[in-house]
Amino acid sequence: MELRHLRYFVSVAEELHFRRAAEKLHIVQPALSKQISALERELGVQLLERDRRNVSLTEAGRMFLEEANALLAHADGAVVRTRAVGRGETGRLNIGFIQPALADLLPRSLRVFRQHYPDVVLTLSEATSRMAIERVVARSMHFAFTRLPVPPRPELCTEPVSEEPVVLVVSDAHPLATRSSVRLEDIAAFDVILVDRKVEPELHDYYVAACNAAGFSPRVAHEVNSTWVAIGLAAGNLGMAFAPASARIAAQRGVAYLPLEGDRLKLTMGAMWRSGARPAVLDNFLSLRPWETARARVTADG
Numbered sequence: 001m002e003l004r005h006l007r008y009f010v011s012v013a014e015e016l017h018f019r020r021a022a023e024k025l026h027i028v029q030p031a032l033s034k035q036i037s038a039l040e041r042e043l044g045v046q047l048l049e050r051d052r053r054n055v056s057l058t059e060a061g062r063m064f065l066e067e068a069n070a071l072l073a074h075a076d077g078a079v080v081r082t083r084a085v086g087r088g089e090t091g092r093l094n095i096g097f098i099q100p101a102l103a104d105l106l107p108r109s110l111r112v113f114r115q116h117y118p119d120v121v122l123t124l125s126e127a128t129s130r131m132a133i134e135r136v137v138a139r140s141m142h143f144a145f146t147r148l149p150v151p152p153r154p155e156l157c158t159e160p161v162s163e164e165p166v167v168l169v170v171s172d173a174h175p176l177a178t179r180s181s182v183r184l185e186d187i188a189a190f191d192v193i194l195v196d197r198k199v200e201p202e203l204h205d206y207y208v209a210a211c212n213a214a215g216f217s218p219r220v221a222h223e224v225n226s227t228w229v230a231i232g233l234a235a236g237n238l239g240m241a242f243a244p245a246s247a248r249i250a251a252q253r254g255v256a257y258l259p260l261e262g263d264r265l266k267l268t269m270g271a272m273w274r275s276g277a278r279p280a281v282l283d284n285f286l287s288l289r290p291w292e293t294a295r296a297r298v299t300a301d302g
Contacts, residue, residue: 003075005039006068008032009047013065016055088280090119096132096144097124099228103246105162105269105291106145112290120281128199136274142282145291147203148270159271161291164245166265168258169230171237177256184214184260191221191239193230207242210265231255 011021012032022029040047047061057065084090097106110122127135129150135141137155148160168187170177176186188211197204211218221239224230230241235254244267248257271291273282 001039001042003072005035006072008035009039010065010068010072012036012048012055013057013061016057018050018055084119086280088120088282088284089117090121091279091281092121092123093281093285094123094125094140094142096127096135096141096146098129098132098144098146099126099226100147100244100246100267101145101269102126103244103249105246109145109290113285113288116288117281117284129202130200132272136272139274142273142279143285144272146270146272147200148268149202150270150272155275157273157275160268161271162269163266164269166242166260166267167245167247168260169234169241169243169247169252169255170258171235172254172256173237174240174256176240176258179258181259181261183262184210184264185216187211187218187240188214188216190219192218193222193224193233193239193241194218194220195227195230196223196225199225207265214264 008021008025011025012018015021015024018033019029022032025032036048043064045060046058047064049056049058081090095106095110106124113120114122125135125141127141127144127146129146132141132144132146133150133153133156136144137153145161148158150156150158168176168182174190176182176190192207192211194207195203208218222230222233224233227241227243227247231243231247231252233239234241235252242265243257245257245259251257273286278286
């Protein structure tokens with residue numbers, strides 16, 4: 001049995017007239033009669049009572065009409081849904097992000113994308129930069145907002161999205177808390193909290209190298225698994241932490257955010273996805289470039 005046989009039967013059942021049904025289907029009447037008879041033989045039951053003047057449904061025919069309509073509706077729906085997925089208008093988009101993106105860039109970008117593609121299901125996963133790389137390469141993650149640079153790999157595409165200065169986060173009880181800004185050299189005598197090198201090696205090394213360039217080795221009191229944990233420890237006056245300036249948007253209580261003089265340290269946020277063939281839903285996301293709209297809004301808001 002094929003879907004066209006169901007459509008033939010439904011048309012006859014609705015019209016209760018073979019000629020009108022054949023015209024509706026754009027086939028000749030003898031061919032339609034032959035197909036209905038073949039369907040009845042396949043089912044082993046009579047679906048239609050017909051004579052030279054009248055066509056009517058048997059009890060089995062009425063039941064089969066309900067089932068045929070349901071099957072055709074499901075098949076038509078499957079076609080519509082499949083085509084929508086093929087155009088990227090629905091489906092699932094898996095996005096990874098590092099914590100700083102959650103403060104502003106990620107929600108703004110998703111808001112723009114949702115306005116254009118409301119039927120796409122978004123799956124969001126927090127990940128370190130290294131985790132995001134492996135998941136994008138493995139195709140378990142379509143796209144990620146991550147920190148740049150990342151170790152170059154031929155299967156990865158990256159693009160800078162935004163750049164922001166680094167600030168120092170200290171407890172409001174810290175000796176430096178009342179300053180309007182600090183020099184990097186000013187922190188040489190104080191405890192520092194860093195993200196563990198095993199978690200974010202590039203970020204860890206960046207901060208250590210900056211301190212070395214300023215003439216000192218940082219006094220690392222604690223190593224943690226994220227910037228937000230470092231900020232939390234700083235709030236408890238267990239040391240000072242480096243953080244992107246956007247961390248102030250979701251400000252931690254009990255801390256001061258101190259700009260660094262000389263504009264020395266900056267962090268670059270990047271977009272990352274896998275090279276080669278891409279699902280349509282990712283193509284739509286990349287074509288829309290919602291992070292550019294997000295960046296424009298940030299600039300406008302100051």
